[in-house]
Amino acid sequence: MRVPPGACLLVVGPSGSGKSTLGLAIAGLVPREIRSSMSGSLAVDGSETRGREPADLAARVGIVFQDPGSQLVMERVEDEVAFGLENRAWPPATMRERVPEAIAEAGLSGLERRRSNRLSGGQQQRLALAGVLAPRPGCLVLDEPSANLDPDGAAALFDRLRSLRDTRAATLVLIEHHVDDAWPLADLVLALDRDGSVIDVGTPDAVLARSGERMAVAGAWLPGPGSSGEPMRTARADPTRAEAVSPAVVAETRDLGFRYERGAPVLTDVDLTVGAGERLALVGANGSGKSTLGRLLLGLLRPDHGIVRLGGDDPARLPAAALARRAGLVFQDPESGFLTDRVADEVMLGLSDVERAAAPALMERLALPLEVFGHRSPYRLSGGEARRLSLACTLVRSPGLLVLDEPTFGQDRLGYASLVRILEEHVDRGAAVIAATHDRRFVADVATRVLTVVSGRVAR
Amino acid sequence: MIAARDLAQAQLDSTLGRTSPVLKLVIAMAWLVGLATTGAWGPPVVLAVVAVAAALTIGRVPPRDLARAVAPLWLAALGLAFFNTAFGLANADPAATTITTVGPWRVTQEAIQAGVGLGLRVVAIGAIGVLFALTTDSTRLVDALVQQARISERFAYGALAAYGAIPRFGSNLADLRAARRIRGLRGSWHPRILVGLLVLAIRHGDRMALAMDARAFGSGPRSRYRDVPWRWLDLVVAIGAAVTLGLALAAGR
Numbered sequence: 001m002r003v004p005p006g007a008c009l010l011v012v013g014p015s016g017s018g019k020s021t022l023g024l025a026i027a028g029l030v031p032r033e034i035r036s037s038m039s040g041s042l043a044v045d046g047s048e049t050r051g052r053e054p055a056d057l058a059a060r061v062g063i064v065f066q067d068p069g070s071q072l073v074m075e076r077v078e079d080e081v082a083f084g085l086e087n088r089a090w091p092p093a094t095m096r097e098r099v100p101e102a103i104a105e106a107g108l109s110g111l112e113r114r115r116s117n118r119l120s121g122g123q124q125q126r127l128a129l130a131g132v133l134a135p136r137p138g139c140l141v142l143d144e145p146s147a148n149l150d151p152d153g154a155a156a157l158f159d160r161l162r163s164l165r166d167t168r169a170a171t172l173v174l175i176e177h178h179v180d181d182a183w184p185l186a187d188l189v190l191a192l193d194r195d196g197s198v199i200d201v202g203t204p205d206a207v208l209a210r211s212g213e214r215m216a217v218a219g220a221w222l223p224g225p226g227s228s229g230e231p232m233r234t235a236r237a238d239p240t241r242a243e244a245v246s247p248a249v250v251a252e253t254r255d256l257g258f259r260y261e262r263g264a265p266v267l268t269d270v271d272l273t274v275g276a277g278e279r280l281a282l283v284g285a286n287g288s289g290k291s292t293l294g295r296l297l298l299g300l301l302r303p304d305h306g307i308v309r310l311g312g313d314d315p316a317r318l319p320a321a322a323l324a325r326r327a328g329l330v331f332q333d334p335e336s337g338f339l340t341d342r343v344a345d346e347v348m349l350g351l352s353d354v355e356r357a358a359a360p361a362l363m364e365r366l367a368l369p370l371e372v373f374g375h376r377s378p379y380r381l382s383g384g385e386a387r388r389l390s391l392a393c394t395l396v397r398s399p400g401l402l403v404l405d406e407p408t409f410g411q412d413r414l415g416y417a418s419l420v421r422i423l424e425e426h427v428d429r430g431a432a433v434i435a436a437t438h439d440r441r442f443v444a445d446v447a448t449r450v451l452t453v454v455s456g457r458v459a460r
Numbered sequence: 461m462i463a464a465r466d467l468a469q470a471q472l473d474s475t476l477g478r479t480s481p482v483l484k485l486v487i488a489m490a491w492l493v494g495l496a497t498t499g500a501w502g503p504p505v506v507l508a509v510v511a512v513a514a515a516l517t518i519g520r521v522p523p524r525d526l527a528r529a530v531a532p533l534w535l536a537a538l539g540l541a542f543f544n545t546a547f548g549l550a551n552a553d554p555a556a557t558t559i560t561t562v563g564p565w566r567v568t569q570e571a572i573q574a575g576v577g578l579g580l581r582v583v584a585i586g587a588i589g590v591l592f593a594l595t596t597d598s599t600r601l602v603d604a605l606v607q608q609a610r611i612s613e614r615f616a617y618g619a620l621a622a623y624g625a626i627p628r629f630g631s632n633l634a635d636l637r638a639a640r641r642i643r644g645l646r647g648s649w650h651p652r653i654l655v656g657l658l659v660l661a662i663r664h665g666d667r668m669a670l671a672m673d674a675r676a677f678g679s680g681p682r683s684r685y686r687d688v689p690w691r692w693l694d695l696v697v698a699i700g701a702a703v704t705l706g707l708a709l710a711a712g713r
Binding site: 086350 | 466469621624627628631632636638639640643644652659660663664667668670671672673677678680681682683685686687
């Protein structure tokens with residue numbers, strides 16, 4: 001396939017289909033920086049990537065990764081934007097003109113001396129983009145740039161991408177699961193299958209018409225309502241089911257407050273009751289305190305004041321074994337909660353014999369069959385796979401309360417569907433689910449109640 | 461002491477904030493070597509007083525921040541002085557001058573001399589370290605090391621990126637301990653947690669290296685966005701520091 005200069009190529013496909021690898025290859029980082037083998041031919045600006053110096057390619061191709069926290073190099077905004085220019089030995093006078101310009105283009109004017117770790121996730125991602133765009137690359141690769149952002153941050157990022165596309169200053173290669181935002185930007189769409197083979201390439205309309213069905217079967221997200229196959233809305237529309245009997249209280253907080261050492265309060269006066277069978281969505285901007293609330297409910301943090309009860313007891317005082325039977329947590333960054341070197345060990349960790357017996361079936365349902373994935377390293381999974389493994393590790397014990405931190409990040413359509421179905425069954429067995437999420441679709445499909453957290457307070 | 465990260469702009473713009481970080485590093489080393497050559501009380505007292513005064517005046521360090529930074533080392537110094545006085549070897553030496561005896565305990569002048577001298581030196585070390593840490597911006601330190609001390613750029617900026625990742629350790633540790641507990645495993649200090657920390661640190665390092673390479677780092681000669689030239693100010697500070705060290709050592713005679 002060929003991408004003409006200034007065009008925007010959207011790459012879609014299920015998780016693990018090699019979208020990121022393609023992006024890394026275009027940026028010249030595969031196979032050179034990451035040891036791997038590459039066959040076939042890939043040319044940028046008409047010359048083969050393999051024969052070119054990495055520096056030469058880096059000067060032509062910029063790449064923005066998913067996690068802003070692990071691609072910002074310098075401490076301050078201005079230095080971050082200058083970093084790529086320094087590496088290309090731009091003359092200082094030119095840098096001094098270009099840096100403020102690039103910062104202004106990203107909408108970050110006035111924050112030049114700010115430490116980048118003090119910026120919001122959305123600002124950090126626009127900063128990463130500004131740093132990559134400062135040397136005016138001819139081609140820009142964006143690997144799920146909006147995945148970790150809240151809706152406002154994602155909207156601002158897509159505004160920026162839209163203006164980039166409209167000026168046609170750079171060829172864009174956009175890898176995205178948020179297809180409703182990304183699809184309108186595309187001039188060309190490349191659809192990949194589970195095994196990394198190409199389903200279709202062409203204009204967005206043509207690809208959708210020709211191969212929409214095959215893409216849906218493969219598990220890729222498609223734009224627009226109804227085009228993603230079967231409706232995923234579940235039984236939650238029946239209000240009598242949740243409200244008919246007053247449910248047993250699974251967890252509650254009274255007057256809860258929390259702050260990190262020497263920091264500003266993260267949560268203030270939170271009163272919350274969660275009953276069996278409830279599916280509660282916590283929504284709100286990044287940093288509003290959703291994740292902290294989840295951890296307090298599980299006793300993984302101790303409140304500064306107020307009380308937390310999990311099944312009637314203070315979860316911070318429960319023995320670990322008792323806590324694990326009552327509650328589970330799926331981490332926002334699943335890797336940070338892995339404790340073993342093999343997927344099979346990870347899911348079996350600390351289980352009783354009965355629970356062990358249930359594990360293979362659960363893994364199968366989460367599209368992580370142990371025969372295929374069991375011996376792999378948990379750290380070598382794709383983003384969506386790692387998240388499903390983290391889910392399996394807690395679901396396998398059928399805890400009464402399940403706290404999920406952004407469970408749908410990086411999930412393709414099939415992963416999402418199996419997540420929704422499994423949560424549904426779990427709740428039907430009398431458990432409660434609390435999910436901190438930015439995903440409006442997930443809220444609509446799953447939640448029976450939505451709480452908005454604004455600066456550490458629960459708004460009703 | 462080293463973890464003092466967020467310096468206010470006032471500190472960075474202060475006289476010491478504008479002084480070459482490389483020079484400040486050299487001064488700190490020279491003062492520490494000077495301290496090591498003497499067991500007397502005078503030199504550490506002079507250096508500690510000058511360091512604290514400099515931090516508060518030409519460093520514009522807020523007194524609260526200064527107190528918080530020196531507190532741990534100064535408390536340790538107090539303990540060190542006490543125990544070395546109370547249990548000093550000199551107390552068992554029959555030739556030593558007895559100051560007081562409490563029951564079976566004997567405290568000699570020689571033990572006090574050595575114990576308090578040790579404590580004072582730790583006080584001075586703390587003050588000097590805090591003076592450096594609370595007036596030195598890490599980016600500027602690295603720029604100066606590269607431009608003035610000719611340290612490898614790859615090493616220096618890599619180290620800066622690693623330094624920026626230190627706070628991640630704390631959150632990774634909290635995550636791993638939470639992960640063990642929520643999975644029903646006891647022992648929040650299990651050795652496996654260290655393995656997990658290491659894995660996460662290496663993976664973060666890999667990602668950072670990839671991001672740096674993707675931005676053409678290490679591809680050839682770099683230009684400089686921030687210049688750290690030698691200034692007359694540096695000469696003045698250097699002379700002041702040398703004079704201070706001379707006076708301090710003289711106070712020990």
